[in-house]
Ligand code: SF4
């Protein structure tokens with residue numbers, strides 16, 4: 001068994017990583033990946049990176065925090081961290097999550113029930129550093145020592161911790177080794193929440209120290225607030241792209257496809273994750289086909305952020321989160337639509353429907369609905385004509401954590417799939433007990449250094465196991481298989497992970513959304529909407 | 536000596552009550568946080584609880600009146616409180632130990648309740664207690680006390696052994712955790728020994744409780760039993776000062792966090808609270824937050840530092 005890494009090692013002054021993730025120690029995978037030697041090798045971190053940024057935690061590096069040059073610089077950073085720690089426990093700064101955070105700090109029974117629920121811990125071969133309570137216990141000890149000003153008695157009761165720059169830097173990285181999926185929290189007998197700890201740590205680093213993942217902040221929420229979308233698309237560009245998609249879809253389906261823009265008083269304002277428009281144009285295209293065929297009055301918005309449902313602040317920063325959520329609501333308010341419907345994006349669902357519910361006050365609290373629900377209504381009430389035999393290939397369904405465990409939208413998408421996919425099979429476990437795809441909390445868009453290796457070998461491993469098990473009876477490449485993931489981020493993770501393990505080439509496992517399956521079964525549409533090509 | 540024991544008992548009862556209330560008030564007064572529910576939420580409609588669904592599964596969910604499935608919530612809570620259902624489901628090995636310990640404690644709490652009831656009845660209606668009611672109560676508290684004590688001790692020893700031997704727990708076990716379990720064992724050992732060896736002239740538990748309630752110091756308490764009573768009283772006072780007060784915390788972690796799915800629309804209570812929080816003035820230092828201690832949350836949230844493509 002791997003040696004347990006002590007909590008005190010987080011304060012170790014050397015920059016040698018606390019742990020190394022060896023391929024042979026990882027959770028075994030089912031066929032065709034049962035032999036670790038047949039899986040890709042982990043790219044080591046470049047020496048230049050190791051000499052310039054903080055990477056003393058494990059074999060990868062998510063944040064690229066520059067190494068301080070002097071002791072004074074280090075002390076300043078630690079001071080800032082401690083001031084952020086204090087703020088995390090005040091109403092003024094953190095009314096948003098104070099109550100659950102304090103409950104988690106004060107009542108963990110350290111029973112480790114949560115550990116076996118965590119896909120990262122399990123897939124890593126139970127690497128101590130990735131145990132859900134490892135980072136929580138560090139924060140807990142810091143809380144009792146520095147926020148509650150506990151003395152010797154407190155250290156005896158709650159455990160001690162030495163705060164120094166190496167600990168702070170490692171803790172920052174460690175907050176980005178958790179998908180914030182909260183599967184661990186579901187199993188905690190007390191109701192403590194290690195996922196929340198990851199979230200709050202990220203907030204502390206971002207909101208006090210300006211430390212965050214570049215992909216989530218600079219290229220994410222900042223870009224969205226600057227130009228309207230984290231893809232960098234302005235409203236002009238996005239309109240152009242959608243026009244092109246409409247043309248393409250018209251040709252492909254044989255049905256005239258037109259996407260309405262800025263229709264005042266429409267029943268539905270549909271907001272896509274704009275990544276779909278760039279990476280998977282058939283998804284917004286399929287939405288247009290379905291909504292038009294069902295006779296729904298709908299529109300897209302060209303307002304700033306009104307055409308991109310992403311809200312990366314959800315994962316690391318309350319201010320960024322609130323700003324983007326308000327922009328979404330303002331776009332809907334301006335058009336006077338009856339409701340906002342969220343496209344296939346899990347985190348956007350949770351961000352705007354659940355978490356922002358207590359940010360959007362008064363007139364901004366416009367009803368928000370899941371596209372899964374609307375699609376279920378269309379399909380189950382026969383508002384469009386469908387032929388399930390067009391989908392007669394093995395299909396399995398991934399449950400995006402944000403949509404399912406964290407929002408309770410479980411059945412609508414299943415009802416649709418059961419109706420239109422004769423070879424549907426569930427993964428196990430599924431529904432609210434699902435496992436994260438490994439791309440949750442921003443990881444799907446993070447690929448600096450060798451972070452992708454960690455993402456596919458560790459974070460996504462459990463999901464990969466589930467997918468391979470679900471298709472174990474039909475792995476042969478002569479049988480095309482469809483992994484349905486009604487979430488843009490999850491699809492990003494699957495695209496990259498399936499390619500990493502070569503599972504399209506070797507086993508013909510394709511991924512895609514729910515609407516593509518629906519359009520593929522539409523009688524009034526030319527057959528073959530799903531093209532069985534890698535994209 | 537007897538008066539000192541009484542004093543300690545009163546004091547510890549007061550500390551227990553005050554500490555429990557203070558903790559509950561502290562959590563209850565915390566601001567309503569952003570929604571952070573976790574499904575399944577058992578007060579959802581029965582058909583949805585089955586698969587962990589929420590009201591978001593309904594088309595135009597806001598047009599449906601909010602439902603509250605009390606039976607669903609109770610059918611989750613009762614087995615959780617009595618039998619530690621979550622632990623049974625997710626950590627069976629620990630459940631055997633923890634269940635013995637907790638169920639033993641429940642029985643002991645029941646014993647205290649029965650003894651106090653018997654003492655009050657002895658004072659208020661001595662004639663009734665002289666008959667079969669007194670006998671029934673006697674056997675009830677004797678059985679719950681003995682069984683509860685035995686289960687709690689076996690459970691505490693089992694938990695202690697696990698804490699000391701399970702490599703998964705090493706990192707997370709503090710001296711305080713070991714002390715807590717030892718405290719239970721020592722207090723119960725003294726109590727049991729003191730009670731069983733108290734001698735023929737010593738008062739019974741009901742007699743003692745009645746005397747305590749009326750501050751009658753004329754009874755003579757043996758030293759060993761006094762030590763047991765004092766230790767148990769100190770233990771009761773100590774529990775709400777530690778993480779072992781999770782019996783209070785659990786109410787909030789479940790009702791106020793995991794199951795809090797109350798929508799803001801048409802909820803003036805939540806809206807009023809949010810209006811207050813939006814006037815708070817954060818002091819986060821990262822420049823992009825634009826918080827300077829003077830600007831409110833409402834200002835921060837409606838500021839777009841990059842509006843119009845600004846750097
Ligand atoms: S978070 Fe919950 S499950 Fe995990 S160790 Fe703490 S009490 Fe146990």
Ligand code: SF4
Nearest residue numbers: 118178179182184195
């Ligand atoms: S939130 Fe998910 S990834 Fe994070 S510790 Fe819990 S189970 Fe693991």
